[in-house]
Amino acid sequence: MLTLFKFLAVALIGTALGLAVTYGVLQRGVAFNSVQAGPWRGLPKSGSPEVDPYARAKLARSAELPLGTAEGLSFIARADSSGATLQPRCDYDVSGSMPAARYWTLTLLSPKGFLIDNPAKRFGFTSAEIVRASDGTFDITVARQARPGNWLPLGKGEPFVLMLRLYDTLLDFGTAKLGAAAMPKIVKGRCE
Amino acid sequence: MNFGDRIFGFLLYVTGIVFVAGAVHLVSILLMPQVAPHDAYARLSRLAKPGQMVLLPPALPGHEITPFEDPAMAQAVCLYDVSSAPLHLHAEIPDAGLLTLSFRTRSGKIFYSMTDQAALHGTIDVRIMTEPQLEAIEDSEDDENEPLQELRLVAPDVKGFVLVNALAAFPSERAAAEARATSVSCSTEAIAQQ
Numbered sequence: 001m002l003t004l005f006k007f008l009a010v011a012l013i014g015t016a017l018g019l020a021v022t023y024g025v026l027q028r029g030v031a032f033n034s035v036q037a038g039p040w041r042g043l044p045k046s047g048s049p050e051v052d053p054y055a056r057a058k059l060a061r062s063a064e065l066p067l068g069t070a071e072g073l074s075f076i077a078r079a080d081s082s083g084a085t086l087q088p089r090c091d092y093d094v095s096g097s098m099p100a101a102r103y104w105t106l107t108l109l110s111p112k113g114f115l116i117d118n119p120a121k122r123f124g125f126t127s128a129e130i131v132r133a134s135d136g137t138f139d140i141t142v143a144r145q146a147r148p149g150n151w152l153p154l155g156k157g158e159p160f161v162l163m164l165r166l167y168d169t170l171l172d173f174g175t176a177k178l179g180a181a182a183m184p185k186i187v188k189g190r191c192e
Numbered sequence: 193m194n195f196g197d198r199i200f201g202f203l204l205y206v207t208g209i210v211f212v213a214g215a216v217h218l219v220s221i222l223l224m225p226q227v228a229p230h231d232a233y234a235r236l237s238r239l240a241k242p243g244q245m246v247l248l249p250p251a252l253p254g255h256e257i258t259p260f261e262d263p264a265m266a267q268a269v270c271l272y273d274v275s276s277a278p279l280h281l282h283a284e285i286p287d288a289g290l291l292t293l294s295f296r297t298r299s300g301k302i303f304y305s306m307t308d309q310a311a312l313h314g315t316i317d318v319r320i321m322t323e324p325q326l327e328a329i330e331d332s333e334d335d336e337n338e339p340l341q342e343l344r345l346v347a348p349d350v351k352g353f354v355l356v357n358a359l360a361a362f363p364s365e366r367a368a369a370e371a372r373a374t375s376v377s378c379s380t381e382a383i384a385q386q
Contacts, residue, residue, distance in 0.1 A: 102290060
């Protein structure tokens, strides 16, 4: 009788522990095959049939629809180029080089991936609509107060992340290693 | 029972717990795409009917269907069930606007994706089918030398969805992008008609 009780306890504790580990892993987001280039992090395998089971489980729970490999690649920045977490009370400057792609879009989202409302109703930029300097370079200012040029409003001060999508890109992680210099820099400006 | 036996017995139970926990963890991770109640397919099937291309509402704060949507994209979805007949997807690609398609299973795995650059003579023709349906079609075709004008995909799962993205490069292009996304037709068709 005691042995049966002990076996039952092992099964119960084991199950609880296993589910707790699953919950923790999906909350934290364990990712294999992730690519990091400066502040930008991508999961290029999410859009291919070779997606790993952990990424699939996380996508199923969040209901996110990642881009297919041939559609493009997406990257998320949760920190600036110095590695400090993005602060809603600070201004940021996004500029520099961009990998070759037919189009790219930069979107400002909450850390859970939802749009942040703002009076300007501006949630992101596409590569086509952006105002560029005469030499083709661009500069996007992420700030709470309106700015001349490419202003991406921050909303009322909620935490945020930046998402960069490269559509129809020739970038291939199988053959090339993506360096921080190939991606835009995110530089912190003035803080309130 | 001496001290050594007690320690051994205790370790045996701990090993048992670790083993059960590991098995439960792996099984729950592997089952998650099948059992997650609010996954993308469940959310999309509330808005769309199978065998029909349906335009999704634009991504606006508080009204997103799924997280991490691109607000610059007009999206349309076609749910499919190829258990009885293949699905035919057809699109005319008239202009240079970006159009992307992804073919996904019920549980969200992307088994194929493409952009309008893959169009042949300005059209995209895709048939999604099961392995037996593909064999039936190949058997009924007499001329094997004729080049194939369409892309044939074997669906890993009978149920799934095709997601169409059309970029509105400028906010003023929204309506045009929506028209481009819904111009991709999607229909279930009988094998006999081919």
